[in-house]
Amino acid sequence: MTEQHETIQSVTDGIYNNLVTSMIHSIVSKETAREKLLRSRYGSYKQYHYDPNSQLDIHGNPKQQDSSQYFYCENCGREVSGNRFAAHLQRCLTRGSRR
Amino acid sequence: MTISSNENSASLRAQIQQCLVESGNYEAISNELTERLLKDGWVDEVKKLAREEISQEDSPNFSKALSQIEPQALDLVQQSTKDAIMRKITAFLEEIVETE
Numbered sequence A: 001m002t003e004q005h006e007t008i009q010s011v012t013d014g015i016y017n018n019l020v021t022s023m024i025h026s027i028v029s030k031e032t033a034r035e036k037l038l039r040s041r042y043g044s045y046k047q048y049h050y051d052p053n054s055q056l057d058i059h060g061n062p063k064q065q066d067s068s069q070y071f072y073c074e075n076c077g078r079e080v081s082g083n084r085f086a087a088h089l090q091r092c093l094t095r096g097s098r099r
Numbered sequence B: 001m002t003i004s005s006n007e008n009s010a011s012l013r014a015q016i017q018q019c020l021v022e023s024g025n026y027e028a029i030s031n032e033l034t035e036r037l038l039k040d041g042w043v044d045e046v047k048k049l050a051r052e053e054i055s056q057e058d059s060p061n062f063s064k065a066l067s068q069i070e071p072q073a074l075d076l077v078q079q080s081t082k083d084a085i086m087r088k089i090t091a092f093l094e095e096i097v098e099t100e
């Protein structure tokens, strides 16, 4: 071993490096474990879709118009347009209770 | 406690390390470093780097990912954070080490 002369500076460097590298080790080991777990659970899982234009959702689909979605009303048994469902309930539920 | 710097360097470093830990200074400095790195956004940046690296690999491997990420992550530490931590360590060393 070569007898290098240690200075305050060189020891400080060493301690600082130990501190930072141990943080890097812990981050990388957590991320490696996380990726291994995801792969063992879900095989080759897909990343969430990212659209830089903010138009597509996490599955890469555009927004569906609310008016094109229909919900089944348990009270009257009819299909009601999604964007009118609350208004429908107001009428449908009061009509039901009056009966 | 005083450590004379004419010891051989390995045992000098070991003694200083032990002294740092026993005095509680190691924990304090380590906590401050963690806090600063979190606040600087460094922790999230390194996580992102690690994720990108690991997700590209056919089989995630710690040592391989580490060798890719460590040099970049060390460079990414903000100068102000590095300076502040180095100053703390130096101040502690100046108290306990005898220099010629």
Ligand SMILES: [Zn+2]
Residues within 6 Å of the ligand: A073, A074, A075, A076, A077, A078, A088, A089, A092
């Ligand atoms: Zn109804």
